[in-house]
Amino acid sequence: MKERRRVALELLTLGALTTGFLLLCPRRPVLVDLALALFGLGFVLLNAEYTRTQIWGRWPLEAERRSWQRCVLVTMMLTALAMVLFLLVGISIGYRGAGWPGVAARILHWKLPVAILLYLPWALLQQTLFQFYLLGRVRALRPSLPPLSQSALNGLAFGLVHGPDFALAVLTVVGGTMWSFLYLRYRLLWPLAVSHALVGSTFYYWVYGHDLASHWSPFALGLLRQG
Incomplete structure (x- = not known):
């Protein structure tokens, strides 16, 4: 009971702070989101041993679930399904706007691979916060809840921090639920981060037509110059 009270207090405090921040700053620059995420990551790392032993240590993985190859296979299959859906939507939007040249400009954007690479560390950071830390709590x-219900609760939290864009919030609830369920099953973060980077990048380029790499590049270059 003492441990559950500690977890409940942590989640209530985190929920109140996050809700207040999102209400005060519904639309934020990348730097603010990154600073907040890094602060959260620092807190997670300070409690990493407790999370690993006292939280996740209660539910050791079964032997058949320890295969990273199976985790990668299942994760990438689900990721591919999402990307095919985004591809079809992107083709439809591009063709309606400017015919086949519009499709090519949207789907074959040369900066998409750059965006995926830039997205990877951001995706890993988010998956660490939401799976290793939050889902465990x-x-x-x-x-007593079924794994899918636990995953859905975590997915809902994941979607809420991606507001106020409704379409993006709905997508991230679905994605967050899927990644949470996979983490419960396999306990691996990096395949989820790769999936997150692929899904996020293709969604922005193919569905929204938004050039993520151009949006992030000045920030990334600024960090490199400071380093």
Whole structure:
């Protein structure tokens, strides 16, 4: 009971702070999001041993779930399905706007691979916060819930921080639920981060027609110059 009270207090405090921040700053520059995420990551790392042993240590993985190859296969299959959906939507939008040249400009954007590479560390950071830290505490607080329900609660939290864009929030609820369920099953972060980077980048380029690499490049170059 003492441990559950600690987890409940952590989640209530985190929820109140996050809600207040999102209400005060509904639209934020990249630097603000990154600073907040890095602050959260620092807190997670300070509690990493406790999370690993006292939270996740209660539910050791079964032997058949320890295969990273199976985790990668399942994750990439689900990722491919999402990307095919985005591809079809992007083709439809591009063709309606400017015919086949519009399709090519949207789908074959040369900066897409750059965006995926830039997205990877950001995706890994988010997956660490939401899977390793938050999902473990959701499970500790409500251990009797089925894994899919625990995953859906975590996915809902993941979607809420991606507001106020409704379409993006809905997408991230679905994606967050899927990644949470996969983490419960396999306990691997890096395949989820790769999936997140692929899904996020293709969604922005193919569905929204938004050039992520151009948006992020000045910030990334600024960090490199300071380093």
